[in-house]
Amino acid sequence: MASTSGEGDVQGHNLVVKTGRNPSEWKKNIAKRKRNSGEEYESSVTRKVVKKNEIGAPCRDGCFEKMGMNNIKAIHESFWGLGDFNLQNAFIQKFCVKGVVKRRRVRVRGDAPPRRSCTRSYSFLCGDNVIPVCATAFRSVLSISTKRLHTAVESVTPTGTPRVDRRGKHVPKHAMPASRKNLVEQHVKSFPTVSSHYTRAKSPLMRYLDTDMTLKKMFFLYKEWLFDTNEEEEPVKFSYYKKVVRRYRLGFKPPNTDTCSKCDRYEVSKKDASTEEEAVRIQADWDDHLRFAKEGMKAMKKLQEDDDPNTRYHVIALKNTDFLDVEVLQQEFTHRKPKPPYSFQEARSFELRTTFSDGYFICMDYTGEALGSVRLMKGQARLSRHLFDLSQTQLPQKYPQKRRLQSGKVEHLQQLMRYIPEANQQYLQYIIRKQQELDDEDSSEDEDDDVLQYDSEDETCVDDPQPRQE
Known part of the structure; x- marks a missing residue:
């Protein structure tokens, strides 16, 4: 495959990982954030819409009257404004204090265990005053359930420090060790890669392997390499190896537009140069060729950014011997697709501006000034070689007599x-x-x-x- 000036095959240590997963935008994580903020959300499991958390009904002990609705709204909004499960648990643990049972009832069976092992007192901080409330008022102000309250109170260590939420934090039982993962990545990066020739501006981070390389061959070479270097390690499965390869911006087949055999000839000639002067001359010719290709890329970018929906642009490459040859122009044009991607080849380049109502304008440069126009057909029929075959077309005589030219x-x-x-x-x-x-x-x-x-x-x-x- 073609490579650029001064660039050959390099090891894959500079491979770039593809854009990774974005867990923050997963539906379940979005629902989790909204749930911790008290907003309305759709459950990722049941697909049901859960309403927004609101202040519950007041208790019968008059706790709401003691606190006032302004303080109740401020406490409710600040609690759900935290948006973090652990911080909310810490808030509940601060204002829900466990104590010793002060009074017990006499039981019929004296050997029966007590129903309560402790008592809980609830309160809120309103300004500089700590106002005690009942359990019902505490749950209504925070809009939480009894289970949530019990879980938060019990999530403490024996020394009284809060315990973080441990849901989903366990290590999987069959997790692969980091050493095996590193060996797979090391082998994938050991393959030589090259960059694209013409699509480098569009995808500069993309690298391409040898055209004869496949995933199966890479996995087979990985097992041989692992047996020679790390015999004690067990090879991973093909599915995991494939997953690691897909993480990188690697391609097995170069793009169709990346077919510059001239760059290959320059590279080989430069390596086989007998003198330094010859190598410098070849490098200068190579740079001129790359400069010419860069100008063509700019022209194609200009064509692709055209905002006129009524016109379409094409780049057609013709040799000097094909200049003004209508048959060659027809053959080149009918094999082009009317939509991107556009291609750019060596030799003389032309712009062909397609307007079904005005014809086709042939330009010698990229200024957009037409040298002449050729009216091929009317209407918007599909492009085909039969429709554009002008070899048998007889043009009518426009002037009755000879005309003198300047x-x-x-x-x-x-x-x-x-x-x-x-x-x-x-x-x-x-x-x-x-x-x-x-x-x-x-x-x-x-x-x-x-x-x-x-x-x-x-x-x-x-x-x-x-x-x-x-």
């Missing part, structure tokens, strides 16, 4: 003949020959030295019907 145009046609193959010079030779015949006729018939006047609009040659008055 001398400058005739000189331009004669200069253009040097760049056109002899097989395609017949029409232009006919035009030049007819112009010479017109010159011969004028020199033989104009014996009275009458002045000839040229119409600047249609460029027709007319004789002055009236002699000039002295």
Whole structure:
């Protein structure tokens, strides 16, 4: 595959990992954040919509009247504004204090265990005052359930410090050791890779392996390498090896546009250069080639960023010998797709602007100024070679008589003949020959030295019907 100037195969130590997972945007984590903030959310398990947490009904002991609704709303909003399960548990543990049972009832069976091992007292901080409340009021203000209250109170260590939430924090039983993972990544990075030639600007971090390499071959080489270097380690499964390879920006097949055989020839010639002067010369030619390709990339970017929905642009590469060859132009165009991606090849490049109502404009550069237009067909029928085959088309004669061309145009046609193959010079030779015949006729018939006047609009040659008055 092609490589750039001064760049060869390199080891995969500079491989870039693809954009990893974003757990914060998972549905279950979004639901978790909303649940911890007291907002309305959709359960990731039951798919049911859980309403927003609101202040519950007041108790019958008058705790709400002692606190006031302003303080109750402030406590409710600050509690759910924490948005963290552990911090909310710490808040509950601070204002729910466990104590010794002060009074017990006499039981019929004296050997029966007591129903309560402790008593709980609840309170809230309203300004500088600590107001005791009942359990019902405590749960209503915070809008929590009895289970949540009991779980938070019991989530403490024997020394009284809060215990963090341990749900989902355990290590999987069949987790793979880090040493085995590192060996797999080390082997994947050991393969030589190259960058793309033409698509480097679009995907600069993408690297490509040898075209003969496959995942199966890589896994087979991994097992051999592991047996030679780390015989005591057990190889991973193919599914895990494939998963590791997919994590990196690696490609097994170069893009279709990355077919620059000229860069390959420059690279080989530079390595085989016998003298330093020859290597410098080859490097200079290589740089010119890359500069030419970079200009083509800029032109294609300009075409792709066109905002006009009524026009489409194409880049077609023609050789010097194919210049003004309509058949070659038809063949090249009909094999192009009318949609991106666009391709750029060596040799002379042309822009072909497609407008079904105006025809096709052929330009020699990227300025957008049309040198000429060719009206191929009307309507918006599908593109095909049959529709664009003009080999049998007979153009009607537009002018009833011969037309004289300006001398400058005739000189331009004669200069253009040097760049056109002899097989395609017949029409232009006919035009030049007819112009010479017109010159011969004028020199033989104009014996009275009458002045000839040229119409600047249609460029027709007319004789002055009236002699000039002295």
